[in-house]
Amino acid sequence: MNARQMRYGPLPVERVDVAVIGGGVVGAAVARALAGHELSVALVEARCDVGDGTSKANTAILHTGFDATPGTLESRLVRRGCELLAEYAGATGIPVERTGAVLVAWTDEELAALPGLAAKAVKNGYERCEIIGAEEVYRQVPALAPGALGGLTVPDESIICPWTTTLAFATEALSRGAYVLLNTRVEGVESGGDGDTVLRTGRGTLRAGWVVNAAGLGSDVIDGLFGHRRFTVTPRRGELFVFDKQARPMVNRIVLPVPSSRGKGVLVSPTIYGNVMLGPTAEDRDDRTDTSTSEHGFDFLLEKGRKLMPALLDEEVTASYAGLRAATEHGDYQVHLDAGQRYLVLGGIRSTGLTSAMALAEHTLGLLGDAGLRLDAKATLPDPPRMPNIGEAFPRPYQRADLIAEDPAYGTAVCFCERVTEGEIRDALASPIPPADVDGLRRRTRALMGRCQGFFCGAEVEKRLRAGESQ
Amino acid sequence: MSGTGSMTENVLLETPDVAVIGGGPSGLTAARELAAGGLDVLVLDRERQAGGIPRHSDHTGYGVRDLHRVMTGPAYARLLVERALEAGARVRTSAMVTGWSGERALDVTTPEGRVRVDARAVVLATGARERPRTARLVPGDRPPGVMNTGQLQNLVHLHHREVGTRAVIVGAELVSWSAALTLREAGCRTVLMTTEQPHAESYAAFSVPGRAVLRVPVATRTRVVRIIGHHAVEAVEVEDLATGTRRTVPCDTVIFTGDWIPDHELARAAGLDMDPGSKGPLVDNALRTSRPGVFAVGNLIHPVDTADIAALDGRHVARHVRDYLAGALPYGPGIPLRAEAPFTWVSPGLIRPGAGTPPRERILLWSAEPRLVARVEVTQDGRRIARRTLPWPVSPGRVFRVPSSMLSGADPHGGPITIALA
Numbered sequence: 001m002n003a004r005q006m007r008y009g010p011l012p013v014e015r016v017d018v019a020v021i022g023g024g025v026v027g028a029a030v031a032r033a034l035a036g037h038e039l040s041v042a043l044v045e046a047r048c049d050v051g052d053g054t055s056k057a058n059t060a061i062l063h064t065g066f067d068a069t070p071g072t073l074e075s076r077l078v079r080r081g082c083e084l085l086a087e088y089a090g091a092t093g094i095p096v097e098r099t100g101a102v103l104v105a106w107t108d109e110e111l112a113a114l115p116g117l118a119a120k121a122v123k124n125g126y127e128r129c130e131i132i133g134a135e136e137v138y139r140q141v142p143a144l145a146p147g148a149l150g151g152l153t154v155p156d157e158s159i160i161c162p163w164t165t166t167l168a169f170a171t172e173a174l175s176r177g178a179y180v181l182l183n184t185r186v187e188g189v190e191s192g193g194d195g196d197t198v199l200r201t202g203r204g205t206l207r208a209g210w211v212v213n214a215a216g217l218g219s220d221v222i223d224g225l226f227g228h229r230r231f232t233v234t235p236r237r238g239e240l241f242v243f244d245k246q247a248r249p250m251v252n253r254i255v256l257p258v259p260s261s262r263g264k265g266v267l268v269s270p271t272i273y274g275n276v277m278l279g280p281t282a283e284d285r286d287d288r289t290d291t292s293t294s295e296h297g298f299d300f301l302l303e304k305g306r307k308l309m310p311a312l313l314d315e316e317v318t319a320s321y322a323g324l325r326a327a328t329e330h331g332d333y334q335v336h337l338d339a340g341q342r343y344l345v346l347g348g349i350r351s352t353g354l355t356s357a358m359a360l361a362e363h364t365l366g367l368l369g370d371a372g373l374r375l376d377a378k379a380t381l382p383d384p385p386r387m388p389n390i391g392e393a394f395p396r397p398y399q400r401a402d403l404i405a406e407d408p409a410y411g412t413a414v415c416f417c418e419r420v421t422e423g424e425i426r427d428a429l430a431s432p433i434p435p436a437d438v439d440g441l442r443r444r445t446r447a448l449m450g451r452c453q454g455f456f457c458g459a460e461v462e463k464r465l466r467a468g469e470s471q
Numbered sequence: 472m473s474g475t476g477s478m479t480e481n482v483l484l485e486t487p488d489v490a491v492i493g494g495g496p497s498g499l500t501a502a503r504e505l506a507a508g509g510l511d512v513l514v515l516d517r518e519r520q521a522g523g524i525p526r527h528s529d530h531t532g533y534g535v536r537d538l539h540r541v542m543t544g545p546a547y548a549r550l551l552v553e554r555a556l557e558a559g560a561r562v563r564t565s566a567m568v569t570g571w572s573g574e575r576a577l578d579v580t581t582p583e584g585r586v587r588v589d590a591r592a593v594v595l596a597t598g599a600r601e602r603p604r605t606a607r608l609v610p611g612d613r614p615p616g617v618m619n620t621g622q623l624q625n626l627v628h629l630h631h632r633e634v635g636t637r638a639v640i641v642g643a644e645l646v647s648w649s650a651a652l653t654l655r656e657a658g659c660r661t662v663l664m665t666t667e668q669p670h671a672e673s674y675a676a677f678s679v680p681g682r683a684v685l686r687v688p689v690a691t692r693t694r695v696v697r698i699i700g701h702h703a704v705e706a707v708e709v710e711d712l713a714t715g716t717r718r719t720v721p722c723d724t725v726i727f728t729g730d731w732i733p734d735h736e737l738a739r740a741a742g743l744d745m746d747p748g749s750k751g752p753l754v755d756n757a758l759r760t761s762r763p764g765v766f767a768v769g770n771l772i773h774p775v776d777t778a779d780i781a782a783l784d785g786r787h788v789a790r791h792v793r794d795y796l797a798g799a800l801p802y803g804p805g806i807p808l809r810a811e812a813p814f815t816w817v818s819p820g821l822i823r824p825g826a827g828t829p830p831r832e833r834i835l836l837w838s839a840e841p842r843l844v845a846r847v848e849v850t851q852d853g854r855r856i857a858r859r860t861l862p863w864p865v866s867p868g869r870v871f872r873v874p875s876s877m878l879s880g881a882d883p884h885g886g887p888i889t890i891a892l893a
Contacts, residue, residue, distance in 0.1 A: 245736075246736070246739055289701070291612075291613075292610065292611050292612045292613075293610040293611060293613075294610050295610050295696065295697070297610065298608050298610055302608075316602070316606045316732065317605050317606050317608060318603075318605055318606065319605050320605055320608070320610070321613065398567070398569065398580045399569070399580070399585070400585075401481035401482055401584055401585040402481060404580070404582070404583075404584050404585060405481065405584055408582035408583065409582070411565075411580050411581050411582040411583065411584060411585070412565055412582045413517055413565070413567040413580060416517050416567060419567070419569065419580075421580075438615065451603075451606075451736075452600050452603065452619075452621075453603035453604070453605055453606075453618075453619070454603070454618055454619070454622045455600045455601060455603065455618075455619045455621035455622055456518075456600070456621060456622075456625075458618060458622040458625065458626070459622055459625035459626040459629065459630045459632065460625070460630075462626075462630075462632075463630055
């Protein structure tokens with residue numbers, strides 16, 4: 001399958017053993033895992049790119065699972081997924097930084113809640129939380145506003161690049177022989193006889209022996225096409241500010257709120273790209289496509305920011321965005337197998353899905369195998385992909401004299417603010433899953449996500465993207 | 472004298488007398504002046520062509536006060552490069568300074584490799600940019616078609632791309648009219664200019680007849696509160712600041728103009744004292760920063776004045792760089808210069824007695840509000856040292872100039888000097 005067949009024209013395959021609907025982080029992880037077996041697999045995504053829905057607007061934390069509800073599937077899979085992803089990140093070059101987190105208590109009620117949270121962490125299998133006094137809180141986060149009473153540390157919470165993660169899973173699924181079908185929206189589901197399912201898509205029909213529904217915000221709709229009404233997705237909008245890199249020295253670890261009767265607070269976190277993030281808001285919406293930001297969201301974030309870390313607001317905001325979490329009426333992931341239909345749904349996967357994705361994939365293999373899907377591991381598999389590093393804590397091409405000596409394109413900066421070179425843009429355009437638009441290029445290289453937002457390099461980056469498309 | 476091309480651990484080493492960071496009008500002019508005096512000067516510019524912002528400002532009005540002629544932006548940019556080269560300066564393009572490796576030493580990424588530039592003096596001339604939509608906290612959808620004047624002019628003049636057909640321009644100051652001209656050239660009609668100010672700014676080059684030709688409706692005392700459109704811009708929501716009423720203006724392009732911020736990242740990375748008003752590095756009348764041997768010029772220290780004024784900073788700083796290299800001009804304490812509202816910044820922010828006059832014998836200020844009559848008052852330690860009504864108005868979106876002679880009565884051993892409007 002070539003890059004064109006991925007996105008345009010008739011589908012390059014008529015039947016697969018397993019179709020995975022949804023090319024977000026979960027679907028891509030599941031497709032990758034399935035493609036490690038003697039199976040034909042298709043990853044079916046409605047949008048023009050993998051990771052272009054909820055997965056791209058994640059808070060980008062690799063969770064220990066310390067605060068999950070003990071005993072839930074989510075708790076188990078987050079803990080397992082954290083181990084799996086940390087190891088996979090090492091193998092593929094997905095940027096991860098173990099910054100650690102501190103929950104900060106601002107009221108007596110929050111302070112009183114800390115021992116309970118530490119005990120809950122132990123129940124979730126995480127034993128390294130520690131309660132600290134106000135003095136230690138300020139030693140760890142000097143820029144914090146006055147008034148903190150104490151805190152709880154979570155030394156293993158980490159930040160990760162959600163874009164590279166999804167892309168790595170999808171790239172490896174592809175190299176293992178899976179079909180990655182973009183711009184392919186599932187519009188209807190029919191029984192195909194022989195137990196097969198026929199997916200009607202905008203690009204034609206696809207028969208599948210098994211279907212895994214990892215459609216995120218659309219997972220309840222797809223579930224409905226299979227005749228189920230098990231949960232409803234209520235998109236929960238979360239707006240976020242990303243501050244200029246000049247703010248980064250203020251925030252060396254993730255600063256989390258303590259859940260309390262005051263409602264959910266917001267977090268302040270370093271990002272893997274060297275920025276600082278503030279948010280998210282939480283607002284239930286009806287429209288599953290509305291990722292617009294709002295005045296009241298901005299006001300809320302500014303107010304929270306002033307209370308948490310006033311100095312942060314002296315820095316420029318380089319990006320604001322909104323993500324929609326696939327929240328349901330249930331407290332846990334919605335994983336249901338229908339062996340008769342040869343259908344599995346992975347629904348209600350909230351922001352923890354980035355961490356748990358690989359464990360969800362492992363869980364999926366177990367469920368499908370138990371239900372009769374034959375899983376013979378492929379005798380040989382290609383090496384995992386080596387992903388370009390777009391993290392700030394690791395050497396990037398512009399810093400590498402060795403790389404530039406071999407190829408001057410890595411010494412030619414195109415996007416100045418983010419220090420993205422000609423070589424990296426060229427590589428992204430020539431990669432197995434090339435970007436479809438400027439946003440896709442941004443997620444692969446960081447081009448245009450910096451403080452100038454295109455003032456200097458916007459025209460040049462667009463030119464290169466168009467040149468890449470026309471090839 | 473210069474150690475071009477020597478190499479250690481894969482990193483090339485350059486040892487010029489002076490490294491100039493930024494090849495726009497101020498940096499190139501400084502380079503020319505310094506090279507003409509016999510110094511080895513290396514200009515580092517991250518773009519593929521030096522010349523700075525005028526390269527893509529394809530209208531006339533450049534070169535008036537520095538070269539005493541009128542020319543277009545691109546012609547002016549080319550001439551400044553030629554003059555710097557002619558004087559013996561080296562101009563290195565595609566050379567991006569990524570950080571400091573010493574007091575006056577820089578890490579540079581170039582296609583030829585990583586370069587360490589170990590200079591005896593450094594002139595920061597990194598300019599300014601317009602605040603993008605994100606920094607202005609304008610919510611709504613995030614479609615393409617929303618940009619600054621810089622990107623617009625790059626697209627149209629350097630890349631010959633089309634933009635939309637109906638534009639809304641945010642801002643009504645000098646650069647906003649420049650954006651309107653560029654849009655017209657690209658076949659895009661400006662359907663509205665919005666400004667929170669009570670008056671639109673005008674400019675000699677686009678004076679009243681110019682505006683009549685452009686036929687741009689200006690909505691004063693308004694602001695854009697939301698951008699609408701999933702895959703492309705469909706409209707903006709505009710609020711009337713007086714009444715709070717809102718209306719939707721259909722358009723396919725939104726240009727955010729003005730609202731300048733210096734490109735100050737290298738200055739901050741060096742830990743230089745910063746000016747909280749302009750957000751550029753704090754400089755004195757000799758354009759010296761808080762680090763000996765590091766100077767700052769142009770729109771980095773006054774965001775923004777016209778290109779010729781920036782260029783004249785380059786001429787001004789040359790003498791002080793030479794003095795520094797000759798071991799003259801020891802640092803004495805400076806007197807902070809402050810500006811009261813409606814001024815948002817004053818440049819220079821420090822007056823060092825004995826260091827001579829500031830560039831062009833002018834103090835530069837930026838105002839958030841207009842004043843038709845400019846009664847300027849200078850005070851120090853509660854004592855008024857000068858008061859004059861200047862024959863030009865105070866206008867937001869353009870620099871307000873005060874003769875530095877108004878400071879001549881200041882006590883060199885006194886406290887901060889304040890400039891205010893009476």
